[in-house]
Amino acid sequence: MTDLDTQKILLIHPLGYQAAAAKNDISRMANIMPPLGLASIAAYLEREKIRADMIDCYAHPDSDAKILDYLQQQRPAWIGFSCTTSSFLDAVRLAELAKSVLPEIRTLFGGAHVSALKEQLVDDYPAVDIAVIGEGEETLRELITSGFDQAETVAGLIFRNPEGQAKFSGHRSCGLELDSLPFPAYEKLAGYPEAYSLPIFNYPKAPSTSCISSRGCPYACSYCDRSVFQQTFRHNSADYLYRHLDYLQQRFGIRHINFYDDQFTFKRQRVEEFCQLMIDNPLGMTFNCAVRAEHIDFDLLKLMKAAGCWMVSLGIETGDEELLTQHRQNANLDMLAEKIRLIKKAGIRTKGLLMMGLPGENEASIRRSMEYVFSLPIDDFNLSKFTPFPGSPIYEKIHDLGEFDEDWEKMDCMRFQFVPHGMRKERLEELFILFYKSHFQRPKVLWGYLTMLWKSPDSWKRFIGNLGNFLRFARSNRRLGESEDR
Ligand code: B12
Ligand code: SF4
Incomplete structure (x- = not known):
């Protein structure tokens, strides 16, 4: 027994x-x-x-x-x-x-x-x-x-x-009503919130945290694993969301939230109501969210700004429209560029999310991505290495599209485990470094990071605290970057 x-x-x-x-x-x-x-x-x-x-x-x-x-x-x-x-x-x-x-x-x-x-x-x-x-x-x-x-x-x-x-035993018949859930048990995470940190330069004030206010996404991008929530979309009400933020502030002193929802603005009315609550009864908190370009417009962005929105991330993936068409719906780079300009016009920082090494990628498409990204008023960007995850639509046919080393422990989006036909892994690595290097060499971008001294002082503190590690990382990649300079 x-x-x-x-x-x-x-x-x-x-x-x-x-x-x-x-x-x-x-x-x-x-x-x-x-x-x-x-x-x-x-x-x-x-x-x-x-x-x-x-x-x-x-x-x-x-x-x-x-x-x-x-x-x-x-x-x-x-x-x-x-x-x-x-x-x-x-x-x-x-x-x-x-x-x-x-x-x-x-x-x-x-x-x-x-x-x-x-x-x-x-x-x-x-x-x-x-x-x-x-x-x-x-x-x-x-x-x-x-x-x-x-x-x-x-x-x-x-x-x-x-x-x-x-x-x-079969799938459960229907998803949970999200407003019926208690707030996550943050208090059971050792060191919360200090042990957690959003990406450097991605928040104005600490302590900050991430929060989820919806589950699922109705789209079907080729590279995205949606096995958990399938193609559904369920969300907390604006009222629940406002109470959740209030709780995070009262109990943990949180001053900035990163909504990690796949589609924060998918239900426009919910976001309007939430923003109105934040405007009418300010909590003194700011927030970031990720959106799809189809689900934002200037009026909504202005309201979000008034409610404390600090940064909006937006999936671009690639600046090559032909390649984008192969991987997601509504692949329209002009529309994406227009939405990015609207975010900036509303006074919100923008972060572009990109991927390198998608099936069909080649040197020309990478160069086009760089040109596209650098032509936009983007404040920050994240470039990840395409990784074909089980559960993503592309996973099924990935071996027909290039060389794939399915070593699970290495599938962390920090390595090119997949190399598309016609590319070499070493060349992808070189272009990856070049992409970042070119971004950081632009005076406008450097100035932007410098302004973080007063817009996000905590980020600079962390940056300086981790400088040794960042320099080690930069040094380990320098050889690749140098070969590109020649
Ligand atoms: C926030 C986040 C992170 C955070 C926190 C991770 C975490 N565990 O929560 C951080 C920054 C650490 C992170 C890192 C990474 N992430 Co991440 N992340 C997310 C994101 C955006 C939200 C996670 C979340 O909170 N979801 C909401 C909650 C409610 O859902 P959930 O976590 O899935 O949990 C539910 C069920 O899955 C299930 N469940 C989960 N765990 C367990 C455990 C038990 C015992 C049981 C019974 C049930 C259960 O019940 C939960 C409640 O209903 C998801 C995308 C998404 N929308 O989910 C990607 C996602 C999970 N990440 C992903 C990836 C690729 C990564 C990284 C490899 C790289 C990267 N670019 O970020 C690393 C891997 C780090 C690692 N060592 O695991 C992929 C995973 C794909 C895959 N097959 O691996 C996802 C699905 C995004 C995507 N669509 O591609 N991530
Ligand atoms: S990448 Fe974003 S928009 Fe595309 S399916 Fe995944 S969550 Fe949805």
Whole structure:
């Protein structure tokens, strides 16, 4: 008879790679966000009288000892891991570690990678007892309340049948009503909010945090994995959202929010109502959000600015219209440029989100992207290395489109694991460096970062604090940049 506590679960956000490497990873240092999915599950379970604690290894590398200590002291019957593709194998390692000290603990895996690959993971990894597909709140409550042996009766799970085969109990019939959820259990994240930080130069005041006010996106870009929420869109009401911000400010002193919704402005009326609340009853907070160009207009942007909107991020992906057409709907670069100008005209900073190395990419399309981006009044941009994630539409045919090294641990958008036909990996790396270098060499851009001295003093403080790491990163890339200069 097990002495584990069946009404207790430890939820883990894995680091995804070795702790030593994490300390030198500038992308992680510059951007550590709370695992909001896990925090939502924890708050929901606690409300249902199920004890749920969290350990965020991404924010706190070197957490193995802390996990072992928790397991030995608290003896939970369940441990759950939130997995992207790059963090999945680290989660498997931690699951094995947990079973080595508590052999009867049940391991649960959820998140994007799990929802995308489903049965395959349960079949291939004995350390995975159960995979949770889609949203975790209700599924976990039902499973923990019914018990491991009743897994087949709970929708949204993949479990092993008595013959050891992976079986899917089927998708849950409808998504949660988001306003019915408690606010995420931020207080259960060690060091919150100080242990978390938005990207440098992406916020005016600290402490800042990220927040999710909707789930899902109805679009279908080729590179985007939407296995968790599918093509649905559900959202919190403006009133709930306003109360959420008020809570973050009152309880944690938060002064700036980054809405990490896929489509913050998709329901225009909700955003109007939210902005009006922020204008009528100011909280003294600012916010950023990500939008799709189709879902903004000048009137809305002016209202957002008045409500405290500081920066809007917008997916551009590539400045080559032909390439863009292959990967997303409404590929219209003139429309995108027009919307970027409107954001600036409304007095809001803009950040362009781009990708390099998409199937069909070549040197000419990269040059066109650079020309396009540098012709726009963009304040900041993020260029990631295209990575074909399981669950994204392009994943199915990716091997026909180039060379793909599907090494999950390396699929963190910081490496070219995929190289499109006609390109060389080394050349992609050179052009990647050139893109960033050209951006930072423009006087207008440098001036923009200098103005952050007074617009975002905390960013400069962090930048200077991490200067050694940034310089090491720049040096390690210099050779590539120099070969391009010649
Ligand atoms: C904020 C964010 C981050 C944050 C925080 C990550 C986190 N775990 O929350 C940071 C900055 C750390 C991050 C990093 C990365 N991210 Co990210 N991130 C997001 C983003 C925009 C929002 C996550 C979120 O809060 N969603 C809302 C909550 C409610 O949903 P959720 O997290 O999926 O959780 C629900 C279910 O999945 C499930 N669930 C999740 N975990 C668990 C665990 C258990 C035990 C159970 C039962 C259920 C369960 O229940 C939750 C509640 O219903 C998503 C896109 C998206 N819209 O989800 C991308 C996304 C998760 N990230 C992605 C990627 C690629 C990355 C990076 C590799 C690179 C990058 N460019 O950022 C790194 C990987 C870091 C790592 N080691 O894992 C991809 C993942 C694709 C994949 N297959 O791997 C996504 C899906 C974006 C996309 N569409 O491509 N990310
Ligand atoms: S990239 Fe953005 S717009 Fe496209 S499907 Fe993903 S979330 Fe939706």
